[in-house]
Structure formats: structure tokens, C-alpha cells
Amino acid sequence: MRSAWIGGQIAGAGRMATRRFARRRCRPTSIIVRSTAGTQGFRMTQLDTAVSLEDLIRATVPRYTSYPTAPHFSAEIGADAYAGFLDATAAGDGPISLYVHIPFCHSICHYRGCTTKASRRYAPIEAYVDVLRSEIAMVAARIGRRGVSHIHWGGGTPNLLSATAFEAIVGDFHRFFNISPDTEHAIELDPRHLGGGRARFLASIGVNRASLGVQDFDPAVQAAIGRIQPEETVTAAVEQLREAGISSLSFDLIYGLPEQNVSSIRRTVDTAVALSPDRISLFGYAHVPWFRANQKLIDASRLPGSEQRLELERTAHNSIETAGYVPIGIDHFAKPSDDMSAALSKRTLRRNFQGYTTDRAETLIGFGASSIGRTPSGYAQNVTDTGNWRERIAGGQLATERGRKLTAEDRLRADVIEQILCFFDVDLAATATRHGADHAIFMAGLDKLKPLVSAGWVILDDGKVSIVQHGAELARLVASAFDAYLGTGGRHSVAV
Numbered sequence: 001m002r003s004a005w006i007g008g009q010i011a012g013a014g015r016m017a018t019r020r021f022a023r024r025r026c027r028p029t030s031i032i033v034r035s036t037a038g039t040q041g042f043r044m045t046q047l048d049t050a051v052s053l054e055d056l057i058r059a060t061v062p063r064y065t066s067y068p069t070a071p072h073f074s075a076e077i078g079a080d081a082y083a084g085f086l087d088a089t090a091a092g093d094g095p096i097s098l099y100v101h102i103p104f105c106h107s108i109c110h111y112r113g114c115t116t117k118a119s120r121r122y123a124p125i126e127a128y129v130d131v132l133r134s135e136i137a138m139v140a141a142r143i144g145r146r147g148v149s150h151i152h153w154g155g156g157t158p159n160l161l162s163a164t165a166f167e168a169i170v171g172d173f174h175r176f177f178n179i180s181p182d183t184e185h186a187i188e189l190d191p192r193h194l195g196g197g198r199a200r201f202l203a204s205i206g207v208n209r210a211s212l213g214v215q216d217f218d219p220a221v222q223a224a225i226g227r228i229q230p231e232e233t234v235t236a237a238v239e240q241l242r243e244a245g246i247s248s249l250s251f252d253l254i255y256g257l258p259e260q261n262v263s264s265i266r267r268t269v270d271t272a273v274a275l276s277p278d279r280i281s282l283f284g285y286a287h288v289p290w291f292r293a294n295q296k297l298i299d300a301s302r303l304p305g306s307e308q309r310l311e312l313e314r315t316a317h318n319s320i321e322t323a324g325y326v327p328i329g330i331d332h333f334a335k336p337s338d339d340m341s342a343a344l345s346k347r348t349l350r351r352n353f354q355g356y357t358t359d360r361a362e363t364l365i366g367f368g369a370s371s372i373g374r375t376p377s378g379y380a381q382n383v384t385d386t387g388n389w390r391e392r393i394a395g396g397q398l399a400t401e402r403g404r405k406l407t408a409e410d411r412l413r414a415d416v417i418e419q420i421l422c423f424f425d426v427d428l429a430a431t432a433t434r435h436g437a438d439h440a441i442f443m444a445g446l447d448k449l450k451p452l453v454s455a456g457w458v459i460l461d462d463g464k465v466s467i468v469q470h471g472a473e474l475a476r477l478v479a480s481a482f483d484a485y486l487g488t489g490g491r492h493s494v495a496v
Contacts, residue, residue: 067414078405101368140176191237256285258302430464
């Protein structure tokens, strides 16, 4: 019965009102809770200790680009299990998405958190491409000739590939799958490596969207993170891409970096919006040196504290929004005319390993070392070591190292968490009904939200959870209340 849902009954709190108030910048408020903020996970119970918003955002929670999250993947999912996932996918007729991981850079930036390696020679990259093509053929043989809605090249630095390599891989995609003129074909680019007519070449093979790793325009910040990239370099890359016909552009910016301050990040945003990208991502730097050794090159004493991080995030967020961009979820922005803004208003926005997306395909096939794929059956991740990955593929085996078979409850909770991350609200009763489940499964999660309800930041209304203040800062925390695995393994970054 819906009457069993707890507290916070405020009528008329619709979705548009939720998003309007969730973005309102209010003075930090203190609430009375007992909190483990600053430790692994997120738990709030008795009302006996004053905790501010700044305290809450120190809690370490996942980014929820998947659920269950990667730390809960298991070695029980190997090549045979993934083969079964793919075989089950072959019975479907909907479009799929393709992700290609190119784990090479000329040099490794200090902040880098993904799986990549430095290579000054092209021979290792060339050898990698040969194996990659074998993997594509192996997977295609199992799933058949499927339509493709999205192609995404990530890394690393995908634009290190030669023209011959790009043509070969894209040729394989056309040979094994149905690639249409409507397929979104996106690539992550390092602006420092886009000369020699490369933009025109990328357009010629079908690339129609590019994401530029800008990070920060301030020279002092660039020096501190080991990525010297003058403003002129980014401007030139933008001009080349647009002249080539790749007009859909995204910028990645990062807050929480060493040497950043409010003035410098405001200048970075002003410079970025002057170049008029269609989308902007504003990511918080996750300092995880226990996981990425290159981050040990960053002087942790120069990193902003939690209150400074919050101020940097708010400054950048407000500046981007003031420039006319629509806030998308916790860390994306899009022009009102962009497809992502339309997806937000239509509630068709999705979240996957690349962040927020308009891609509605239920199957994402990952190619390359460390890549993660998702099928209706579950998740599968390739081995991260390129040598091991090469040996497995060369031996005629899929290179799956770990993954997760999804249960019915996993799918239910994934749906809830994705809605919270995308829209800052979720109708728990309706979602449970759609999955054929009892909404009582969420009662423990709702109990965890009581302090946020008391603070006026979250509304519970007849089974609907709505974040009405500090949405970008609190969404991951609210989502974590419905994470059945939180605290049982893995380490995560702070909430903001």
C-alpha cells in the first residue's frame, strides 16, 4: 500500500519543480544526524550530532555508472559466462552500442584514473590494433549482424591511432554490424594531437561527435597535473573539427585539482563557454593513489579540502549554468538545443560507463583491454593487462576477467539509482511495480534518508523520492541509500 511510505508529504512537488529547486544554491545548512561521513559508504541514523552539507559530501560513495558497481564484479564471470551473455543477446533485435578502448598515451598525466600506458613507439599500438580486430570478429560471430546506435572511442588517447588502423577497425564495424547515417560516432580526443588534417580524416570515417579533454586552462594547474595544454591548442582543435564538419563538441573540465582556486576555475569556465561546445562535463578529481600509481606524482597537500572542493564545484556549476547551459544530472551540461537536454525533459536520459548519454541500447559491447560491456544478462570486463588480453584473444578466447550476472533485484535497484542520478527523483512504487517487485524492499533505504528529509533537502511524497535542494551534491548519497552492496567491498571517491 502506498500509505505505508514514510514522511515528508508535500503536494504538488512535480519533476520540474524538483529540478528547479534542486539547483538552487542555498547557504550550507546544518542538520542533526549521526554520520559516518568521511568513511567508506554512507550511513545516517540517530538524530544526535550536528552535521553540515560539507560533512556529508565527505562520504565516499560510487559514481554509479553501473549497478552493481565495478568493485562488486566477480571472477566467477569469465569467458564462458560472457559467451553465454552474448549468445542470449543474439536473440534480440534492438540496436547495440560499441565501445573501443585504446589504452595508450604519449605520456601519462598525473591525474589520470583510467587504464592506459605511455608509448612513444607505434609498434605496440599497431600490435594492439591487430588483436582488437580479432576480438571484434570473435564477438560479432556470436551476436550476429546487429544495428548499432552508438560507437564510442575512449582511452587513453584514441587519436594516436594511424589512419590505416582507424580505417581497418571502422571497416570491420561496417562488415560485421549495421552502421547507419544516424549512428552517433563519438571519440575522445587529446587536443594536443590533432594536427595534420586528422580532423578531416575522422569526419571521413563517420565520426560526428568529439569530446575534448580540456581539464583546466590555468597554466599553474596544468603544470601541477602534468598536462601542458595552452588555450591556443584547444582553440585550434575546435576550429579544425568544426571546419571538418564535426560540429557536435563536448569539453571535459575537472575541479578539485591542485593549485585551483575560485578565480582560476571561473576563468577556465569562461574560456570554455566562449568556445561554445554543445556539452560540458564537470568532473570532480578522484585522488586514488592506492589504485593509480601515477597519481602519487600529485602533491596531496596542494589538493583543495572538502569545503574548497564544494566551492569550486559550485562556482564552476553556476558559471556554466549562467552561460545558458542546461544542467544534466550531477556533472553534465548541454545547450538547450542539444539532444541531451531533450532526453532530460523526456526522461529518456541514461547513464553508463561514459557518463550521461542519450543512448538507449540495452547492450553495450566493450572491445579492448580493461573495457567493460553490459548486456541484459550482466556486466563483463576484460583483463586490464594488454599482454594477458592479447594472449587470450590470440588463443581464440574471450578476454573476460570478471563481471556480474544480474539478478532481478539488481535490475530493480539499478533502475532506481539511474533515475536518481539522471532526474534527482524516482517513483519507487511505480518502479517496483514495473519490475514485478514489492515496494517494501526500499523501506530500509528510505529510513536512511530521514535526516535529509528533516533538512528539507529531500521530499518523500507517496512513494516518490525527490531531491529539491543541492541535487548535484547529494544525488550520489541519496542513490547510495538504495545500494544493497555498499560497504561490502571496494573504495570510492568522495561525493563531491
